[in-house]
Amino acid sequence: MPWRAAWEQALYGPAGFYRRPEGPAGHFRTSVHASPLFARAIVTLLSRVDTALGAPDVLDLVDVGSGRGELLVAVAAELPSALAARVRLTGVDVVPRPATLPAGIGWAAVPPAGTTGLLLAHEWLDDVPCEIAEVDDAGTVRQVLVDPADGTERFGVPVTGAAAEWLRRWWPLTEPGTRAEIGTARDAAWAEAVASVARGVALAVDYAHTAATRPPFGSLSGFAHGAEVDPVPDGTRNVTAHVAIDAVAAAAARSHEPVRCDQRTALRALGVHGTRPDRDLASADPAEYLRRLVAAGEGAELTDPTGLGAFEWLLQPVGIPAAGLLSGDGRR
Secondary structure (H helix, E strand, O other), X not given: OEHHHHHHHHHHOOOOHHHOOOOHHHOOOOHHHHOHHHHHHHHHHHHHHHHHHOOOOOEEEXXXXXXXXXXXXXXXXXXXXXXXXXXXXXXEXXXXXXXXXXXXXXXXXXXXXXXXXXXXXXXXXXHOOOEEEEEOOOOOEEEEEEOOOOOOEEEEEEOOHHHHHHHHHHOOOOOOOOEEEEOHHHHHHHHHHHHOEEXXXXXXXXXXXXXXXXXXXXXXXXXXXXXXXXXXXXXXXXXXXXXXXXXXXXXXXOOOOOEEEEHHHHHHHOOOOOOOOOOHHHHHOHHHHHHHHHHHHHHHHHOOOOOHHHOEEEEEEEOOOOEOOEOOOOOO
Protein backbone atom coordinates (compact mmCIF):
# COMPACT_ATOMS: atom_id res chain seq x y z
CA MET A 1 0.00 0.00 0.00
CA PRO A 2 1.20 3.64 -0.35
CA TRP A 3 3.48 4.72 2.48
CA ARG A 4 1.20 7.50 3.67
CA ALA A 5 -1.76 5.14 4.13
CA ALA A 6 0.35 2.52 5.89
CA TRP A 7 1.95 5.16 8.11
CA GLU A 8 -1.42 6.66 9.03
CA GLN A 9 -2.80 3.26 9.96
CA ALA A 10 0.32 2.35 11.94
CA LEU A 11 0.24 5.48 14.10
CA TYR A 12 -3.41 6.50 14.32
CA GLY A 13 -5.51 3.47 13.34
CA PRO A 14 -7.62 1.59 15.92
CA ALA A 15 -4.56 -0.40 17.04
CA GLY A 16 -2.05 2.33 16.17
CA PHE A 17 1.11 3.20 18.04
CA TYR A 18 -0.24 6.48 19.45
CA ARG A 19 -3.29 4.71 20.87
CA ARG A 20 -1.22 2.29 22.95
CA PRO A 21 -1.90 2.66 26.71
CA GLU A 22 1.69 3.63 27.59
CA GLY A 23 1.60 6.62 25.25
CA PRO A 24 4.62 8.02 23.43
CA ALA A 25 6.45 8.69 26.70
CA GLY A 26 6.74 4.93 27.11
CA HIS A 27 9.04 4.77 24.08
CA PHE A 28 11.10 7.94 23.77
CA ARG A 29 12.25 10.93 25.79
CA THR A 30 11.66 14.42 24.44
CA SER A 31 12.49 17.90 25.72
CA VAL A 32 9.15 17.82 27.54
CA HIS A 33 10.26 14.83 29.60
CA ALA A 34 13.91 15.86 29.96
CA SER A 35 13.39 18.76 32.36
CA PRO A 36 10.82 21.18 33.81
CA LEU A 37 13.11 23.86 32.38
CA PHE A 38 11.45 23.31 29.00
CA ALA A 39 8.00 24.04 30.41
CA ARG A 40 9.46 27.07 32.19
CA ALA A 41 10.81 28.36 28.86
CA ILE A 42 7.38 27.91 27.26
CA VAL A 43 5.86 29.94 30.10
CA THR A 44 8.41 32.69 29.43
CA LEU A 45 7.49 32.70 25.75
CA LEU A 46 3.78 32.69 26.60
CA SER A 47 4.33 35.70 28.87
CA ARG A 48 6.05 37.57 26.03
CA VAL A 49 3.19 36.73 23.69
CA ASP A 50 0.77 37.97 26.36
CA THR A 51 2.60 41.30 26.49
CA ALA A 52 2.57 41.60 22.70
CA LEU A 53 -1.18 40.93 22.70
CA GLY A 54 -1.86 43.55 25.36
CA ALA A 55 -2.84 41.09 28.14
CA PRO A 56 -6.15 39.71 26.79
CA ASP A 57 -8.84 38.55 29.22
CA VAL A 58 -8.21 34.93 28.12
CA LEU A 59 -4.75 33.82 27.02
CA ASP A 60 -4.63 30.46 25.23
CA LEU A 61 -1.94 27.82 25.19
CA VAL A 62 -2.88 25.05 22.76
CA ASP A 63 -0.62 21.99 22.67
CA VAL A 64 -1.04 20.07 19.39
CA GLY A 65 0.06 16.44 19.57
CA SER A 66 -0.26 16.58 23.33
CA GLY A 67 0.32 12.89 24.02
CA ARG A 68 -1.06 12.42 27.51
CA GLY A 69 -0.87 16.12 28.39
CA GLU A 70 2.55 16.01 30.06
CA LEU A 71 3.68 19.43 28.82
CA LEU A 72 0.46 21.16 29.83
CA VAL A 73 0.65 19.70 33.33
CA ALA A 74 4.25 20.92 33.62
CA VAL A 75 3.32 24.37 32.29
CA ALA A 76 0.44 24.66 34.77
CA ALA A 77 2.91 24.05 37.60
CA GLU A 78 5.18 26.85 36.34
CA LEU A 79 2.58 29.56 35.70
CA PRO A 80 2.79 32.60 37.99
CA SER A 81 -0.50 33.20 39.78
CA ALA A 82 -1.25 36.46 37.96
CA LEU A 83 -0.93 34.75 34.59
CA ALA A 84 -2.58 31.48 35.66
CA ALA A 85 -5.83 33.33 36.32
CA ARG A 86 -6.14 34.22 32.62
CA VAL A 87 -4.53 31.22 30.89
CA ARG A 88 -6.66 28.57 29.17
CA LEU A 89 -4.76 25.32 28.55
CA THR A 90 -5.95 22.94 25.82
CA GLY A 91 -4.44 19.66 24.66
CA VAL A 92 -5.07 18.38 21.13
CA ASP A 93 -4.61 14.73 20.25
CA VAL A 94 -6.26 11.76 18.54
CA VAL A 95 -6.63 9.84 21.79
CA PRO A 96 -9.51 10.44 24.23
CA ARG A 97 -8.93 12.78 27.13
CA PRO A 98 -6.50 11.12 29.59
CA ALA A 99 -8.22 10.11 32.81
CA THR A 100 -5.39 11.58 34.90
CA LEU A 101 -5.46 15.02 33.26
CA PRO A 102 -6.38 17.80 35.73
CA ALA A 103 -9.90 19.15 35.29
CA GLY A 104 -8.68 22.65 34.47
CA ILE A 105 -7.01 21.51 31.24
CA GLY A 106 -9.20 21.27 28.15
CA TRP A 107 -8.97 18.55 25.49
CA ALA A 108 -9.91 18.43 21.80
CA ALA A 109 -9.42 16.32 18.68
CA VAL A 110 -8.48 19.32 16.50
CA PRO A 111 -7.05 22.78 17.28
CA PRO A 112 -9.90 25.00 18.49
CA ALA A 113 -10.73 27.99 16.30
CA GLY A 114 -10.06 31.50 17.52
CA THR A 115 -6.96 30.87 19.64
CA THR A 116 -5.54 34.04 21.18
CA GLY A 117 -2.10 33.29 22.51
CA LEU A 118 0.33 30.49 21.72
CA LEU A 119 -0.26 27.33 19.69
CA LEU A 120 2.56 24.82 20.18
CA ALA A 121 3.27 21.76 18.02
CA HIS A 122 6.16 19.95 19.69
CA GLU A 123 7.35 16.94 17.67
CA TRP A 124 3.99 16.78 15.90
CA LEU A 125 4.76 17.51 12.26
CA ASP A 126 7.37 14.73 12.07
CA ASP A 127 4.52 12.32 12.84
CA VAL A 128 2.21 13.59 10.10
CA PRO A 129 2.38 10.77 7.52
CA CYS A 130 3.86 11.44 4.07
CA GLU A 131 4.09 9.74 0.73
CA ILE A 132 7.60 8.47 -0.04
CA ALA A 133 9.14 9.02 -3.47
CA GLU A 134 12.24 7.42 -5.03
CA VAL A 135 13.97 7.70 -8.39
CA ASP A 136 14.08 4.37 -10.25
CA ASP A 137 16.93 3.16 -12.48
CA ALA A 138 15.35 4.82 -15.51
CA GLY A 139 15.28 8.22 -13.79
CA THR A 140 11.53 8.27 -13.11
CA VAL A 141 10.34 9.55 -9.72
CA ARG A 142 7.96 6.92 -8.37
CA GLN A 143 5.73 6.46 -5.37
CA VAL A 144 7.09 3.87 -2.94
CA LEU A 145 4.73 1.14 -1.72
CA VAL A 146 5.27 -0.77 1.54
CA ASP A 147 4.06 -4.02 3.10
CA PRO A 148 2.83 -3.01 6.58
CA ALA A 149 3.65 -6.44 7.98
CA ASP A 150 7.40 -6.38 7.40
CA GLY A 151 8.36 -3.08 5.76
CA THR A 152 9.21 -4.59 2.37
CA GLU A 153 9.06 -1.94 -0.35
CA ARG A 154 8.50 -1.81 -4.10
CA PHE A 155 7.88 0.90 -6.68
CA GLY A 156 4.41 2.18 -7.43
CA VAL A 157 3.16 4.64 -10.03
CA PRO A 158 5.11 7.71 -11.18
CA VAL A 159 4.62 10.78 -8.95
CA THR A 160 2.38 13.35 -10.65
CA GLY A 161 0.18 16.34 -9.89
CA ALA A 162 0.55 18.34 -6.67
CA ALA A 163 3.07 15.89 -5.24
CA ALA A 164 5.33 16.25 -8.28
CA GLU A 165 5.01 20.04 -8.09
CA TRP A 166 5.97 19.97 -4.42
CA LEU A 167 9.06 17.90 -5.20
CA ARG A 168 10.10 20.24 -8.00
CA ARG A 169 9.84 23.24 -5.71
CA TRP A 170 11.13 21.88 -2.43
CA TRP A 171 13.00 18.60 -2.91
CA PRO A 172 14.09 17.91 -6.52
CA LEU A 173 15.08 14.29 -7.16
CA THR A 174 17.24 13.30 -10.13
CA GLU A 175 19.70 10.53 -9.25
CA PRO A 176 18.51 6.87 -9.15
CA GLY A 177 18.08 5.69 -5.57
CA THR A 178 17.54 9.15 -4.06
CA ARG A 179 14.40 9.50 -1.96
CA ALA A 180 12.18 12.15 -0.42
CA GLU A 181 9.28 12.46 1.98
CA ILE A 182 6.65 14.50 0.09
CA GLY A 183 5.55 17.25 2.47
CA THR A 184 2.16 18.26 1.07
CA ALA A 185 0.23 16.70 3.98
CA ARG A 186 2.46 18.41 6.53
CA ASP A 187 2.17 21.76 4.78
CA ALA A 188 -1.61 21.45 4.86
CA ALA A 189 -1.68 20.32 8.50
CA TRP A 190 0.50 23.21 9.64
CA ALA A 191 -1.43 25.76 7.57
CA GLU A 192 -4.66 24.53 9.18
CA ALA A 193 -3.17 24.75 12.66
CA VAL A 194 -1.88 28.29 12.07
CA ALA A 195 -5.27 29.28 10.64
CA SER A 196 -6.86 28.38 13.99
CA VAL A 197 -4.89 31.21 15.64
CA ALA A 198 -6.83 34.49 15.64
CA ARG A 199 -3.96 36.48 17.20
CA GLY A 200 -0.72 35.32 18.67
CA VAL A 201 1.98 32.88 17.62
CA ALA A 202 2.10 29.33 16.29
CA LEU A 203 5.29 27.47 17.23
CA ALA A 204 6.51 24.24 15.66
CA VAL A 205 9.46 22.44 17.28
CA ASP A 206 10.93 19.52 15.36
CA TYR A 207 13.94 17.89 13.80
CA ALA A 208 14.03 19.54 10.40
CA HIS A 209 15.90 20.29 7.19
CA THR A 210 15.84 22.96 4.48
CA ALA A 211 16.55 23.00 0.75
CA ALA A 212 20.28 23.27 1.48
CA THR A 213 20.34 20.30 3.86
CA ARG A 214 17.90 17.72 2.47
CA PRO A 215 19.03 14.15 3.21
CA PRO A 216 19.64 12.44 -0.16
CA PHE A 217 17.95 9.20 0.91
CA GLY A 218 15.23 10.71 3.10
CA SER A 219 15.02 10.53 6.89
CA LEU A 220 12.33 7.90 7.48
CA SER A 221 13.00 6.02 10.73
CA GLY A 222 11.34 4.11 13.54
CA PHE A 223 11.55 4.29 17.34
CA ALA A 224 10.40 1.88 20.03
CA HIS A 225 11.36 1.34 23.68
CA GLY A 226 13.97 4.08 23.59
CA ALA A 227 15.86 2.79 20.56
CA GLU A 228 15.92 3.47 16.83
CA VAL A 229 14.46 0.57 14.85
CA ASP A 230 13.48 -0.15 11.25
CA PRO A 231 10.48 1.94 10.15
CA VAL A 232 8.06 -0.94 9.74
CA PRO A 233 4.48 0.47 9.76
CA ASP A 234 2.97 -2.35 11.83
CA GLY A 235 1.71 -0.31 14.81
CA THR A 236 4.38 -1.52 17.24
CA ARG A 237 6.67 1.51 16.84
CA ASN A 238 6.68 5.17 15.99
CA VAL A 239 7.34 5.95 12.33
CA THR A 240 8.74 9.41 11.79
CA ALA A 241 10.68 11.62 9.38
CA HIS A 242 12.28 15.03 9.68
CA VAL A 243 10.32 18.07 8.52
CA ALA A 244 10.94 20.25 5.45
CA ILE A 245 10.63 23.30 7.65
CA ASP A 246 11.02 25.87 4.87
CA ALA A 247 8.09 24.33 3.01
CA VAL A 248 5.73 24.31 6.01
CA ALA A 249 6.71 27.89 6.85
CA ALA A 250 5.83 29.03 3.33
CA ALA A 251 2.53 27.11 3.40
CA ALA A 252 1.32 29.03 6.46
CA ALA A 253 2.73 32.50 5.69
CA ARG A 254 0.59 35.27 7.21
CA SER A 255 0.98 39.02 7.67
CA HIS A 256 4.26 38.89 9.59
CA GLU A 257 7.48 37.10 8.69
CA PRO A 258 8.16 33.79 10.49
CA VAL A 259 11.28 33.34 12.61
CA ARG A 260 13.43 30.22 12.62
CA CYS A 261 16.28 29.27 14.92
CA ASP A 262 17.64 26.15 16.56
CA GLN A 263 16.48 25.11 20.02
CA ARG A 264 19.82 26.00 21.58
CA THR A 265 19.38 29.62 20.48
CA ALA A 266 15.69 29.74 21.39
CA LEU A 267 16.05 28.30 24.88
CA ARG A 268 19.01 30.53 25.70
CA ALA A 269 16.86 33.50 24.69
CA LEU A 270 14.20 32.20 27.09
CA GLY A 271 16.56 31.84 30.03
CA VAL A 272 17.70 28.21 29.78
CA HIS A 273 21.47 27.68 30.01
CA GLY A 274 23.85 24.86 30.84
CA THR A 275 26.30 26.99 32.82
CA ARG A 276 27.64 25.37 35.99
CA PRO A 277 27.21 27.38 39.21
CA ASP A 278 30.17 29.01 40.91
CA ARG A 279 32.02 26.51 43.10
CA ASP A 280 32.09 28.98 45.98
CA LEU A 281 28.34 28.47 46.32
CA ALA A 282 28.99 24.83 47.31
CA SER A 283 30.45 26.02 50.61
CA ALA A 284 28.13 28.95 51.19
CA ASP A 285 24.86 27.14 50.36
CA PRO A 286 25.31 23.42 49.47
CA ALA A 287 21.60 22.81 48.83
CA GLU A 288 21.32 25.76 46.43
CA TYR A 289 24.56 24.71 44.71
CA LEU A 290 23.14 21.22 44.16
CA ARG A 291 19.86 22.63 42.81
CA ARG A 292 21.70 24.86 40.34
CA LEU A 293 24.03 22.05 39.35
CA VAL A 294 21.08 19.79 38.47
CA ALA A 295 19.46 22.64 36.50
CA ALA A 296 22.74 23.22 34.64
CA GLY A 297 22.87 19.56 33.63
CA GLU A 298 19.29 19.63 32.42
CA GLY A 299 19.86 22.90 30.59
CA ALA A 300 22.94 21.48 28.91
CA GLU A 301 20.93 18.50 27.65
CA LEU A 302 18.14 20.72 26.30
CA THR A 303 20.62 22.97 24.46
CA ASP A 304 23.13 20.33 23.31
CA PRO A 305 23.78 21.17 19.62
CA THR A 306 24.29 17.46 18.84
CA GLY A 307 21.05 16.43 20.55
CA LEU A 308 17.90 18.23 21.67
CA GLY A 309 19.47 21.61 20.98
CA ALA A 310 19.45 20.81 17.26
CA PHE A 311 15.66 20.93 17.05
CA GLU A 312 14.34 23.66 14.77
CA TRP A 313 11.95 26.28 16.17
CA LEU A 314 9.54 27.90 13.72
CA LEU A 315 7.54 30.84 15.07
CA GLN A 316 4.73 32.06 12.85
CA PRO A 317 3.21 35.24 14.30
CA VAL A 318 -0.43 36.05 13.56
CA GLY A 319 -1.51 39.66 13.96
CA ILE A 320 1.53 40.59 16.06
CA PRO A 321 5.21 40.97 15.15
CA ALA A 322 7.70 38.36 16.29
CA ALA A 323 10.24 41.01 17.35
CA GLY A 324 11.14 40.62 21.00
CA LEU A 325 9.78 37.09 21.41
CA LEU A 326 13.27 35.65 20.98
CA SER A 327 16.67 37.31 20.88
CA GLY A 328 18.20 38.18 17.50
CA ASP A 329 21.15 35.81 17.94
CA GLY A 330 20.96 32.86 15.59
CA ARG A 331 17.86 33.90 13.68
CA ARG A 332 17.70 32.86 10.06
